[in-house]
Structures are given as structure tokens and as C-alpha cells.
Amino acid sequence: MKNKKRIVMDAEGIDRSLTRIAYEILEKNKGLNDLVLIGIRTGGVYLAYRLRKKIAAIEGIEVPLGILDITLYRDDLSRINKKPRIGKTEIAFSLDNMKVVLVDDVLFTGRTIRAAMDALIDFGRPRLIQLAVLIDRGHRELPIRADFVGKNLPSSLWEDVSVNLTEKNGADEVVIEPETEE
């Protein structure tokens, strides 16, 4: 096993992927009527803001954007000892009859997305929910797939995939590396 980290996507790559995803969202939904973006804390939130900017650059309109923290909906809370910190959920609009595009950085087991969908449905009855992710690394444990994917990244279960963003931790890059020993 190669024991060092590899950059699999750089800043330009991330930007091009997001531009393409923005166009695909508009194409698939035939414009932005009733369209809202919901970013999943924390990585998905930054990507949702970037997508909103890209969509605004194309269509000239800012779509509503919400922030979702899925911690309260996790399926492993009673198994873990230390409770994860809870972030704020900020969805200042009704989701009834809206077309919701969920945004996250990495799609992996699908459990986060399951939790996110349960949470969204507590906020109303969206007309549909779509999923946009920057990286799909496989290894699904639930029947979930993304509608918009930046890059399919075949990975081993013993590797960590992280999306670094300037808003979060310095440089725009997607990194894959052997799992860090705990």
C-alpha cells in the first residue's frame, strides 16, 4: 500500500465540476422554479453556497438556501459513547411542494443522506428531493444514489477521502489517503 496522501482533484477540477453540476441542476429541473438548495453540515454547506453563486451567474437569480444538521437523525447515536456536537439547522422557508437539491461533499454509505431525507420531511412535503455530491466514493449500505456527481472516486474502505475547501480548511482539493490510525 502506498502510504501517502494523493490529491485526486485540485481547485480547478472542483470548480469545473461545480459549474457542470449547476448546469445539470438547471437542465434537469427545467430552470429554477420552486428550486431550493439544502447544504448538509459542514462540507455540504460551503458547496451549496458555491452552487448558488454559479446558478445565479447563469440565471441571474439567487435560489433559497438552507442549512441542515443531521446529527439528531443519526442511526448510531445510541451506540456511540461521546455525543457529537449539534450544529444549527437553518431552513427559513417552507419545503412544501419545493424541489429540494440536497448538497453534500462526499457520498459514502448513504446513511447521512437517509438521515437528511428524514429530517427534510419533518420540515414539510417537498415535491421531490435530488442529491448533488462532489465525490461519490462507493460502498453504499443503503439503496441511495446521487442525481449529480462531481467525480466518481473508487476507493478502498481503508482509505479516507476528504474534501478540503478554502472556506473550511485552507486549499481547494480532494485528498485520498490511508486511514489514520486512531
Added chain:
Amino acid sequence: MLGIRDLSREEIILVLDTADSFIEVSTREIKKVPTLRGKTIVNLFYEASTRTRTSFEIAGKRLSADTINISSTTSSVVKGETLIDTARNLEAMNPDVIVIRHSAAGAPHLLAGLVKQSVINAGDGAHEHPTQALLDMMTIRAKKGRIENLRIAIVGDIAHSRVARSNIYGLKTMGAQVAVAGPATMLPRDMEHMGVEVHSSLEKALAGADVVMMLRIQIERQHQNIFPSLREYARHFCLNRQNIALAKQDVLVMHPGPINRGVEIAPEIADGPFSVILNQVTNGVAVRMALLYLLTGGKG
């Protein structure tokens, strides 16, 4: 969770941050999250309570836990069952959290030593009322943006007040300056050791205060001769339009409830623009949700 005295600054901040995130759940149309599904919370109340008991019950229910209320007047306590026997029987039904209010200081500690469940103190005698202090600190932080270096006056029957005691521990830990005021019969002798200023006049404690916490005068204690009459108490210690001018212009007025209008606080102040009394109640649900979330599940 037995008292604020045991909590570090970091632990208090964790509870307050978590509570801030829980505020949003109570504003939803569907005010419920599945976090504590399948957990059972017993509210064991040996003393009368509206706010605290309801607040714990709502907090548990909004987290999808099953909450059961036991009050002393309708339970086997009236048949003479002791706290220890009640606790062992409750434990045998395997709840996850026991919330207890008791007139005897130390009752929650006794209970925590007996049962394997998490125990939350909802007020024990004149000892501590930690969830009240946490919701008070949450309210102050939300309105002022900080607790550190604020001047906070606590006024009333300090000696018999678990609210005052828990708040003093918490506020000192968070770096606030605390001044207390009350008639000499209501001030404990060892007060200075807690690191607070002690005043026998309301005006001195109010001077320059960022926050004023008025305590409820326990009318039921009047027969113990600690104050001559409500009217005399009100003449010296009622927060009103005149004396509030001594505090800072943006002072917050707080009260743990239930309020005695015209005794410790004038109605126009309780309902006035400085009052955050109802914000305290709203925040109480969030603080209790935060504690229930943090205290259930794995051990550690």
C-alpha cells in the same frame, strides 16, 4: 447532572452551545426529532412545579423519548414509601433518565448513588437548581453575547434559594461579577467566600448592573419570621421603575418564576421592555433538551 458546582467552564459552554442548536427544533411546525426514540425519562417530583416539570416533559417529548411524570401527591409517597424504595422500584422498570425534585438538599445525590440511570437534579431543597442556572446563563449569553465581566445582581432570599446558589457557581465559573442583595435574615453568613459582593440594600446591588435576577419571595416561609411583612419587603426590595434606573440602560430583568407581582417585582417591570422572563422559559426547554441529549446513550 447534580449541580453546577461540579461543572467546568468548558462543560457549561458545551451545554449552552448544544442548547442554542436545539432552539430551532421548538420553532418547527413538527416540533419533534427522533433522537431519543425508545428512551424513557421519569420525572419524579416531590415538590410542586409548573415550569420545570412541564419543561422537562416537553423537552423529552420533542426528542421522542417517553416521559412519565410522578408527583408525590398522587404516588405511593402518600402511603409512606421512602425515596430509596421508590427509586429501587423505578430502577426495576428500567428507565434511562430520572429527573428529580425534592425538598431535601442532597436527595438527587442519594438517588444517583442508588440507581444506574442518569440522574438530573431539578431542584433539591435550598441546595442547587442546575437547569435553572443553565437556562439563565443561556438567556444572558443570547442577549448580551457573553457572560464574562458582566455585572449581575441577584436580589431576594439568597439563603433559601437554590436558584441563587446554582447561578452564583455558574456565573463565577463563567467569569461574571456577582452582587447579591437582600434583608440580613435572607443572606447566608458565609456569602463572601463564594466570591460575591454582599449588599443589604437593593440600590447598591443595582448600581451599574447588566443583569438583575429577582428571586421569588417564598410567601410560605413568612411564618418563619425572616421578614415582618410582604409590604415591608416590597418597600425595600421591589424592583420598580425608579430603582431600575440605577442599573445600566440596557439591563436585563430576569426572574425564575413564579412571580409575586408587586412583592419582588412591579408588574410594569415584569411585563416591561427589559424583562426576558418569558425568554427564560423558552430557553428552559432547549437547555433541558441539550442535557437529555448529552446524558443519554453510552456511558462516559
